[in-house]
Amino acid sequence: MSVARNIFAEVPENSRATEEAAQFVETVTYADLPEEALRIGTRCLLDGLGLYVAGADHEMVEILKAEALDNAGRPDALLLDLAARVPAPMAARVLGTSGHAHDWDDSQVSTDPAHIYGLLTHPTIPPLTASLIMAQKIGNVDGRAFMLAFLTGFEVECKISEWMLPQHYMSGMHSSGTVGTFGAYAAAAKMLGLKGDQLRWGFGIAASLAAGIRCNFGTMTKPLHVGRACENGITAALLAQRGYTADPNALDGPWGFFAVQGGGVSEGKLGQGFGRTWTIVEPGVSIKPYPCGVLTHPTIDLMLRLVTDANIAPDDIEGVTVHAGTNILKPIRYPIAANHLQAKFSLPAALAMIALARKAGKREFSDEFVQSDAMQAMQRRIRTELDPEIEAQGFNVMRSRITVKLKGDGEVAGWADERYRGGPENPLSDADLEAKVRSCCEGLLDQAGQDRLIETAWKVQELPDSGVLAQLLRSAP
Template sequence: MSVARNIYAEVPEQSDATAAAASFVEAVRYEDLPEEAIRIGTRCILDGLGLFVAGSDHEMVQILVEEALEIGGRPDAQLLNLPDQVPAPMAARVLGTSGHAHDWDDSQVSVDPAHIYGLLTHPTIPPLTASLIMAQKLGNVDGKQFMLAFLTGFEVECKISEWMLPQHYMSGMHSSGTVGTFGAYAAAAKLLGLKGDRLRWGFGIAASFAAGIRCNFGTMTKPLHVGRACENGITAALLASRGYTADPNALDGPWGFFAVQGGGVSPEKMNDGFGRTWTILEPGVSIKPYPCGVLTHPTIDLMLRLVTDADISPDAIESVKVHAGTNILKPIRYPIATNHLQAKFSLPAALAMIALARKAGKREFSDEFVQSEAMQAMQRRIRTELDQEIEAQGFDVMRSRIAIQLKDGSEVAGWADERYRGGPENPMSDEELEAKVRSCCEGLIDQSGQDRLIETAWNILKLSDVSDLATLLRNK
């Protein structure tokens, strides 16, 4: 009973987050979008489109494609990069999983020292998937309507994630699977034009659908969390549009989402509301340079700097020790990665890639590379260690340091840059982003197809029918 009382105490009895979210979704207009939010949103859309392509040939996605083709049904939307069309929720499951297949999609940012990084969601794929699928189902959705739906879902998803207490993640929930459901729902609801009770019922349906547990990190099911969030968000919107009922206050109260899954909320943050300060602007979003958990990125960059500046060859390395806090070491949990999925949550694997190839991209995060003799041997030279000094500094940033022992007896060491590459304070340039998209498409879409995809994404606001965008995910 004491646990229950503590949870209840964290959710104000009179909180009205559901009503506020519904009011925002219903009322927000394209004219309300800050110009800078549109600019960054366009970058996120371009990034997401590349990631849809990158995941399209992954085994986990092909299994879902086969399942979708066997089920069949109403031809609402294109099945990923195939000409076949399937019902909108099924198309969203496949597309959303593909977007998260490589764990390369962007990350929400927080400046709250108590808000550990793992709690933050991957904000783009759920609302982008829902917007692209619903644009095909509905037809005649132009670029501005599409951008509005995408940024609406992005904002709802990020605010709900930011307001929750860290217990949500620490107890084993995966935010991108849970909170991502609301991002997909809000985007779909915006395009469907849901209003009033039906809009609030949809939030209630989405709240009951929201799921995803961290034990599945390092397996095919981790990306499926995001695919299911996309599927469930669209399903919630379609059911609500038909009048399917749910609690109109499902985010709030002792039995609402925040209390049951979130461990409570921060009342002070809830006072910020939706769309007053757009999360995509403040505190911002991180577009990932590496296809793995963002918690590893500053350490990967540090390793790259150390081996490059000192020109360290793989054979010269005796051992590597990585010092970090529990905010990094607990979720990044594999001491030796035996496949590419585990490598996404393994510091020894990521740093071994840098030691061997001075790169950690799509090619390196493959079973062929991870399971190679050289990778397996290099991983065994790399150890992680809990650093109490780092732990004591808190979890407001991703702190780590590396010490490389060389076979000649010397040491090369350094601290990770807290202004990690890809984050709002050190963002990838547009040229770097385009290069990432091209690497996502390598071997899947030819040069001219890549050119069309990139150019169309940059000019998305000019599109008269965004459903055309789906056809660019495959070679013509």
């Protein structure tokens, strides 16, 4: 009984989050979208399209495509880069996994010191995937309706993630798999025009389907969390449309999602509501320059600055020590990366890439590069160390420092910039974003295909049929 009372105490009895979420999805209009939300959302769309292409030939995605083809049914939507069409949930599983395959998709930002910066959700891929798949299934969904559905799902996902206590992530749940389900559901429900009880039932279905645990970080299953969030969100919307019932208040109450998975909610935040301030604008979103966990990014930039400014060659390095807090060292958990998936959660791997190549991109995050003798040897010169002073400063930003000991005599050291590259305070320029998209597409789309993808994404609001976006992911138009 004491456990039940503690859970209930974390979710106010008067919580109406499910009802308010449903009302928001049902009533929000294109005219309600702030211009800045549309601008940033278009950037997230372009980034996401590039990421779908980047993951299309990954082994994990090829396995999922083969599984989908073996079980194909109703031809709702394209199967990523193939000409084949499969049922919407199945197409979403593959597309969503591809978008997260390289861990290069954007990160939600929170300025609340109660949260651990960087440990919320990857907000774009679930609602973008649902919007892209449902636009094909429904047909003739114009660009404005597409962006409305995408940004509706984005807002619902981020607010739920922000309102939950950090216990959700720290207890081992992967927010992009759990909360991402609600983002995909809200986007799909908006496109389907769900209303009233159907909308609230869909939230209940999504709440029971939401899943993903952090033990699978560094494996193929981590990106599958996002693919399943996309699949399950669409499934929840389609079932609700048919009249499938669920608890109409599934976010709230002692046995609702907030209590059971979230460890409760911040009562003071529930009054923020949905769409009064748009999370994509304030506090914003980080578009990643590197295909790895965002918690590594400030440290990667610092390492790049140190070796570049001092012109340090790989053979000059005797050892590197990374000083950080548990907010970084626990999630970024591999001391030596044996493959490219582990490297995405390894500071020694990421910094070894910089030491050897002064780059940490798609080529460096490959098994061929990570498993090379040079990379394996360099990783063993790099160690992490818990810094009590950094730990004591809290987790509202990503703090770290590096000491590089040089062979012979001497060292260089520095602190990571808290205004990290890609974050809302230091965003990638549009030109840098386009360059990232081209690097995602390298070897998969030719120059003309890359041009079409970029040009079409920028003018998404003018499209008479947003379903054409899915065709841009293929080598042939």
